[in-house]
Amino acid sequence: xxxxxxxxxxxxxxxxxxxxxxxxxxxxxxxxxxxxxxxxxxxxxxxxxxxxxxxxxxxxxxxxxxxxxxxxxxxxxxxxxxxxxxxxxxxxxxxxxxxxxxxxxxxxxxxxxxxxxxxxxxxxxxxxxxxxxxxxxxxxxxxxxxxxxxxxxxxxxxxxxxxxxxxxxxxxxxxxxxxxxxxxxxxxxxxxxxxxxxxxxxxxxxxxxxxxxxxxxxxxxxxxxxxxxxxxxxxxxxxxxxxxxxxxxxxxxxxxxxxxxxxxxxxxxxxxxxxxxxxxxxxxxxxxxxxxxxxxxxxxxxxxxxxxxxxxxxxxxxxxx
Amino acid sequence: xxxxxxxxxxxxxxxxxxxxxxxxxxxxxxxxxxxxxxxxxxxxxxxxxxxxxxxxxxxxxxxxxxxxxxxxxxxxxxxxxxxxxxxxxxxxxxxxxxxxxxxxxxxxxxxxxxxxxxxxxxxxxxxxxxxxxxxx
Ligand code: SF4
Numbered sequence: 263x264x265x266x267x268x269x270x271x272x273x274x275x276x277x278x279x280x281x282x283x284x285x286x287x288x289x290x291x292x293x294x295x296x297x298x299x300x301x302x303x304x305x306x307x308x309x310x311x312x313x314x315x316x317x318x319x320x321x322x323x324x325x326x327x328x329x330x331x332x333x334x335x336x337x338x339x340x341x342x343x344x345x346x347x348x349x350x351x352x353x354x355x356x357x358x359x360x361x362x363x364x365x366x367x368x369x370x371x372x373x374x375x376x377x378x379x380x381x382x383x384x385x386x387x388x389x390x391x392x393x394x395x396x397x398x399x400x401x402x403x404x405x406x407x408x409x410x411x412x413x414x415x416x417x418x419x420x421x422x423x424x425x426x427x428x429x430x431x432x433x434x435x436x437x438x439x440x441x442x443x444x445x446x447x448x449x450x451x452x453x454x455x456x457x458x459x460x461x462x463x464x465x466x467x468x469x470x471x472x473x474x475x476x477x478x479x480x481x482x483x484x485x486x487x488x489x490x491x492x493x494x495x496x497x498x499x500x501x502x503x504x505x506x507x508x509x510x511x512x513x514x515x516x517x518x519x520x521x522x523x524x525x526x527x528x529x530x531x532x533x534x535x536x537x538x539x540x541x542x543x544x545x546x547x548x549x550x551x552x553x554x555x556x557x558x559x560x561x562x563x564x565x566x567x568x569x570x571x572x573x574x575x576x577x578x579x580x581x582x583x
Numbered sequence: 584x585x586x587x588x589x590x591x592x593x594x595x596x597x598x599x600x601x602x603x604x605x606x607x608x609x610x611x612x613x614x615x616x617x618x619x620x621x622x623x624x625x626x627x628x629x630x631x632x633x634x635x636x637x638x639x640x641x642x643x644x645x646x647x648x649x650x651x652x653x654x655x656x657x658x659x660x661x662x663x664x665x666x667x668x669x670x671x672x673x674x675x676x677x678x679x680x681x682x683x684x685x686x687x688x689x690x691x692x693x694x695x696x697x698x699x700x701x702x703x704x705x706x707x708x709x710x711x712x713x714x715x716x717x718x719x
Contacts, residue, residue, distance in 0.1 A: 290620070299618040306621075313622065313716055314590050320623045323590040327634070330587050332658040334631065483628045491631035491658045 271359055271376055278358040279500070281532070282507035285539040286321040289506070292543030321503060328496030336489050338404035346399015347490070347497040353391035354504040360385050361511050362443055364531040365519075377443040382430060385442065385512070389467065392505060393419055396498070400486025411485020414554050415476040418466060421561040426463035428569035432456040432576040433516060442512075446519040452579070456572035457517045461541075462565050464509045466557075470542055472549040473557055510538040588634045588660060589716045593625045595633030595657070599650050599688070600676070601640025604702040605667040609637065617705040624712065630656040635715060636663045638688045641673040647685040654692040662715050665694045666708065668701040675701070 287302065294301025302317035314323075335343060359376050378384070397415055400408040430445075432453055437445040450457045466473040477485040487498055514534035522530050552560065598606060612619045613626060627633050630653045642650055654663070665688035668674030673687050688694055695718060698711035 294618070294620055298615045300621050301618075302623050303621045310622070310713075313713070317621075317623050320591065323587070323623065324593075324625075327587040327591045331634075331660070334656065334658050484632070488629050489631060495632060 271363075274358040274361070274363055275355045275504070277363055278355075278361075278504045278507040278511075281535060282503035282505075283319065283321045285506050285510060285535070286503050287318060288536070288539050289543045289546060290320065292540060293547045296544065296547035321499075325496050325499050325503075328499060329493050331492040331496075333492030333494055336403055336405070339489070340402045340404075342398050342402035343489070344399075344494060346395050346397075346402060347494045347501065349395035350392050350399070350501045351497050351504075353388050353395060354501045354508065357385065357388040357392065357508050358504060360388065360442065361508050362446065362515050363511065364527045365443060365446065365515070377441055380440045381442045382434060382440045382445070386427060390419070390423070392501065393467070396486055396501075399490075399494075400488075403489035405489045407482045407484070407488040408486050410482050411476045411488070415486060417554060417558055418473065418476060418561075421558040422463050422466040422565075425459045425561065425565035425569040426467075428566070429456045429459035429463065429572055430516065432569070432572035435573065435576040435580055438580075442515065446515050446521075448518060448520055450517045453572055453575055455568050455575055457513075459565055459569035459572055460516065461513060462561075462568075464513060465542065465545060466561070468506060468509060468542065471546040472552050474551060475554050475557055506539070506542075507535070510535045510542065513538050588662065591623050591625075592635050592712065592716060593627045593633050594635045594637050594712075595627055595630045595653070596637045596639070597630070597650060597653050599638055599640040599646045600643040600684070601667065601669045601674075605639040605669070608702045608705055608708060609639075609666075612705045612708050617709060619709060619712065622713075622716070630654075631658065633657050634661060635712070636661065636692075637666055638663060638670055638692075638694075639666045641669040641676040642685045642688060642691055643683050644685045645683070647691055650688075650691055662695045662718070663688070663692055664696045664698060664711055664715060665689060666698045666711070667703060668699055671697045671699050 291301040302320045304316055304318055306314055306316065360381050362377070393415065397412050401412045433445045433449055433456055434440050436449070436452065437447075439445065469477055477487065482488070487495065490498060511531070514531060518534045518538070520530060521527075596606070596609060611617060630636070634657075636654065636657060638650065640646075665671055669676060670688045673684055676684050685691060689697075696711050696715050698707055700707055703711075
């Protein structure tokens with residue numbers, strides 16, 4: 263019995279997918295509402311009932327449809343073209359195992375995830391792994407749009423990785439540990455600079471509006487994913503859904519977490535994830551796209567400065583002046 | 584198979600000649616008043632993602648190979664909508680002396696639904712899209 267409850271973190275990918283679908287719907291709905299549109303309807307009027315009853319599961323319908331479509335593989339593509347999305351999905355699934363989900367209980371089962379003394383470092387590598395596999399898959403298609411998208415993605419990643427790592431390390435300094443579980447807490451108050459730096463980094467990692475340069479629909483036709491279709495695109499779409507959940511959950515764990523028992527932990531966790539998802543949605547709807555040079559400059563200046571402040575803040579808080 | 588498209592239609596807009604009248608009406612369809620996203624429609628940037636091709640304009644000779652290629656790049660199952668008087672019958676561009684037009688859309692690729700009008704109203708466009716969604 264004990265062993266079975268200890269393995270509850272194996273359910274994390276499923277939770278990630280289900281909650282991720284809701285977050286994805288939320289993203290589209292917020293985007294539409296900000297533009298004073300309706301967005302995917304929750305209840306369709308009677309005359310459209312034969313098409314669909316509710317659009318709540320719209321992201322799921324999209325994935326289902328993509329998985330049922332024919333996959334076109336360009337003749338210029340190398341085998342990495344098919345391996346890329348599958349690798350990305352496996353990295354994303356692995357990532358969910360390391361992000362605590364409603365870690366309310368005690369003992370190994372209560373942590374809600376696999377936890378080592380250095381699990382933060384693993385999270386970094388898995389996050390980079392997802393991006394790198396998408397870059398590998400995309401550039402293997404030999405499409406020019408994918409090449410431009412890949413270059414932009416790498417530039418953005420280089421500029422973004424520093425604030426993200428420094429921001430989370432500020433928490434590690436405070437907690438004197440690299441384990442995600444020990445860093446959890448309501449750090450939004452204790453270190454607001456780190457929270458801002460990490461939030462911006464999450465936006466970049468998810469390609470949310472001011473930073474959706476690598477997949478800019480209007481200029482480079484989807485960037486790295488231009489040549490993907492059918493099932494492979496469906497796999498990429500699942501990866502996106504899981505990443506949206508994993509990064510929102512990571513933010514809730516690191517910055518908005520209050521230790522609560524049992525079901526309260528779940529309520530707090532899901533509420534927090536929805537709030538973070540809503541915030542991401544608003545940012546997505548309110549901003550226009552940066553150019554790549556503006557984005558890297560801005561990340562190198564503002565975001566890096568922010569994360570350095572966070573580190574200084576943490577050092578002063580930890581060791582005094 | 585079509586029931587999947589019904590629930591999540593992703594539309595690629597292929598502009599093949601024509602004035603831009605039809606395309607402006609298409610934009611109006613995604614605006615606050617006629618919001619097509621209520622039905623889960625998503626406008627996509629690459630034919631590889633698309634389920635429905637929305638073709639506007641009287642396909643000039645110059646554009647014909649590209650339209651054929653866009654059609655081939657769209658993965659099955661797919662549907663085609665010819666939009667505007669141009670898409671249905673070459674509209675104002677039809678003329679015995681017009682040397683540059685390759686013909687209406689259905690002479691080049693198979694068409695499922697035609698939306699007449701110059702340009703069609705957004706209501707008509709939505710009606711056309713719903714007709715495609717209801718197709719077996
Ligand atoms: S049908 Fe009319 S509005 Fe549409 S492209 Fe042709 S001429 Fe322009």
